Amino acid sequence: MRATITEHxxxxAVLHLKGELDADTAAELRVVFTGLLERPIPRIVVDLTELKFCDSIGLSTFIVSKEVIAARGGWLTFAAANPFLTRLMQTVGLSRYFAIFPEVDDAIAAGQL
Incomplete structure (x- = not known):
C-alpha cells in the first residue's frame, strides 16, 4: 500500500491510498494517521480510488482512527470506493458508521456543512 496526502x-487533508491494505501494510497506515492526528481538528477524506483490497486489519485501523478523530472534534470520511470496497463496507456494517461519497470533492463539500 502507498499513502499520499494532499491538501484540498x-x-x-485528503489521504490517497493505492494498492492493498492488509495485515502487512496496516502499520504504515497507522503511522500516516498519527501524523494527521497532530492537526488541531483533524478533518480527513480517505480517497479509495486506487485501493484495490482491504482486509479486517485495515478496516479496524480505519475504525480506531475514526474514534480518535471524532474525540478530537474532527471527522473521517471515504470517497470513491470501488465496488469491492463498497460491498465489503456494507457487508460488515461500516457503511452506517462511515460516510462514503462517490467523489473526493463531494466528501470535502459535505464537511463544510
Whole structure:
C-alpha cells in the first residue's frame, strides 16, 4: 500500500491510498494517521480510488482512527470506493458508521456543512 496526502482546503487533508491494505501494510497506515492526528481538528477524506483490497486489519485501523478523530472534534470520511470496497463496507456494517461519497470533492463539500 502507498499513502499520499494532499491538501484540498486549509483544514482538510485528503489521504490517497493505492494498492492493498492488509495485515502487512496496516502499520504504515497507522503511522500516516498519527501524523494527521497532530492537526488541531483533524478533518480527513480517505480517497479509495486506487485501493484495490482491504482486509479486517485495515478496516479496524480505519475504525480506531475514526474514534480518535471524532474525540478530537474532527471527522473521517471515504470517497470513491470501488465496488469491492463498497460491498465489503456494507457487508460488515461500516457503511452506517462511515460516510462514503462517490467523489473526493463531494466528501470535502459535505464537511463544510
Amino acid at each position: 482546503r486549509p483544514d482538510v
